[in-house]
Amino acid sequence: MERTNRAVTSRKSRINAQSARGMYVDGNTVRRLQEVPARSREMTEAQIAKRKKISRPASQSEKRRQQLSKEAQRNREKARSMGRGFVIFLAAVSVAVLFCCVNYLQLKSEVTGKMKTVATLESELSQLKEENNAYESQVTSDVDLNNIKKIAIGRLGMNYPTDDQKKTYSVPSNSYVRQYQDITDAKR
Template identity: 60%
Template sequence: MANTNRPATARRNRGSARNSRGVYIEGNTARRLQEVPERRYYTEEAPVRKQAKPQRAGQQVVKKGSRALSREAQKNRAKAMSMNRGFVAFIAVVSVAVLFCCINYLQLKSQYTSKMREVASLESRLSELREDNDAYESQVTSNVDLTRIKKIAIGRLGMRYPSDDQTMTYTTEGGSYIRQYQDVPDSK
């Protein structure tokens, strides 16, 4: 066995964070959350505490379920649960506004889908027209004989190729075109 420089029986310190079973000891590093005490309800068997305030002449204590409520408290609860005319009118106006927004949204959605269908049909029509245009262009260019045009230009019209002193070259500074601010000078 290897020597670990420890005594054969290890003692645990009482102030350590874990006890002999490896369980947390309360209050060591983190505090336990305070628990909310359970609410007690009095039943008919248990005595009900008397109210500190004296009752008024028109106030009677009425038992409802397992709790005692006064008539005034019952009236307040009934009043809170009921809806008055203003509240009903407000709910009606809000409902009509929500209904209007929903109908408007559905109409806009249907318009959007119809426009998308129209765009798709126009795009397919455009692709067909491009194909037709390319076919006509290839037909026209295939019928043109460039050698015949060259013979007509040189023979009938008297055109010639330019000589070296008639051509002038220009260099650009990375631009794709040249702007001409004055006339090109005559050749020497």
């Protein structure tokens, strides 16, 4: 007898799996390939009824059935066809939708135009602010404050204020003061 440990068993199962891959047992666990169902020799009920219609004249019940089918066909055609009122309604709705779409597009283009105008004006404003700041810095840099002080004291006879000329005041807590410039701390 042969030894059957794990190594031998796994080798045998690998060999069996390799040899069985190419094999197919027809009908074993899967459907049979290209299986065609057998045709029955018996006639179906529909074929029997068709032969009876051909062989004998139509009876009263069959005539009624044909009339009902004609009436059903007429009803179906009426249901499929659109009436004059429905066509008018659809045309009115289509015109309203078209009007809304055109109006929307006009408003959208108007808003876009206004946004472009605002952007242009904003860029113009920023350019003017830059120019004003440049002119202001140029004007203030040209002015010599020491020269002005000499002229004020020397030619015009101006002096610094004395303590009697200075007035102080108190501000209530709920009031406020607007300050347009910074006040220097240095005394002259």
